[in-house]
Amino acid sequence: MADAAERDPPEVLALRRADGESRSLAASLPRLMLEARRIAANVIHGVHGRRRAGAGESFWQYRRFVSGEPSQNVDWRRSARDDHLYVREQEWEAAHTVWLWPDRSLSMAFASKGARDSKLERALIVSFALAQLLVAGGERVGVPGLMNPTSNSNVIDKMAQAMLHDTGTRASLPPSFVPAALAEIVVLSDLWSPIAEIRTMLAGLSASGAHGTLVQVVDPAEESFPYSGRVEFVDPEGGEMITAGRAEKWASDYVARVAAHRDQIRAETNKLDWLFSTHTTSRSAAELLLFLHAGMTVTKNSAPGVKVGRSA
Template structure:
């Protein structure tokens, strides 16, 4: 399978035109159902007062101006116009796997690149924090325009795994803990991960982060993870730890373990009111992500 290079990630800029991360009801929540993650941050700098529009936060209504002019008016804050958008990239050797079209690591890079371009073209400041097996996560503070995108894309290329390896059991936890003190209220946090190491501590951290920020979970999955291996004998594992596995005999246990993992992540998503979207290795990123990033038309 072909690994993404910087030229491919830059080319995704074209696919980002016409897409938005500013939907009043987060579009990424559609695949998970009706629950949503409202952006709770109110911003730090007052910008202006304008007429209230459907979808505006009722907490920002300016009642003095409303009473004086006889029409609802709402306050706008600078954070709402140029908010920090953080990419949380849980990149580890365990993602060097894929049974359809692309590796999970490649899917992560392509998805992160497209989201980065969407954020930047929408006027947001892009920041990123990339898990690193060699030490502390690599951090890119939020920056505007291409100056905020290109260094992130290059870091993703440099960090992508090039051979199978063990999953970093603390990678997501360490990355979220490193990000938490850097967040400004009202930030958008996009977490790209296979969520293989979600535990109680990760849930606690997500709960704290989502209180004043819009957090969204993007789950990298491959069809074989939920279906199990086809009939036959397969050599599985990581270099130095390989064994033979009977696909038919192992399928029941395999599917039960996956169902438990799926249930746990769904419960966390619903409990914390975090939109959860699956990104599948069999789908091209330029085809699967754009429908989730367009303003939906909601019936009342």
């Protein structure tokens, strides 16, 4: 007699598979944490904190004096060496909070054949590595609704423990909260949520003046739609199922709808002066890490080599 589970509808089986993959996260975390530390260690040699001019005690650089500035800003000793006036700038040292949100919902467990990481694994690796870089630079890191901001050097362990002991619903988008005006938010999600939900999230997070970055983490199959023949597509979170008789005929419409969805997200982030980017799990995690770290130091209008909407 066939096993009872084999008689369950496809959508139930899909939900069970997704749930099982999600539960296996506990077994995967040590590997993800190790990979995050490795990437952070490789990247940190080329990064000197989120350096900028501001209040602090450490010398940063000399720059040319700008007409109209108070004369007391001039460093006369340095200026005496040549025919120009120079200002001595100190390095900004005021720590503030960066909120990281790696989407841990069921849809993030997806990984197509040949993918090195699932979307969930990639989001966690980058979140862990970014947290370590930020703490090393003197910042505080928190996870909305899960972990209070901390500057502890063991931030990766604290994040992992908070996730392991989290019994709440794994939502796709961060919970509603009011970050400080100078806080920064990084959301790593597949962002397949309806645009109305994304718009509401952005409105809430930006209301206090906080700045942020949305990264859409996707599997290569979600970019190219490499399916043909009869295929059953199941929503791992809602259980809805759609059957395509000839899936290859859906490809062009699928790509167009994905592009339209991204255009809507980009329009919303542009209104708020937030960054928006896409990241495919076939690409380097270190590449995304560098993009995020660099993007935090500047606004979209002054970021050298970083453009809103750039894929990372």
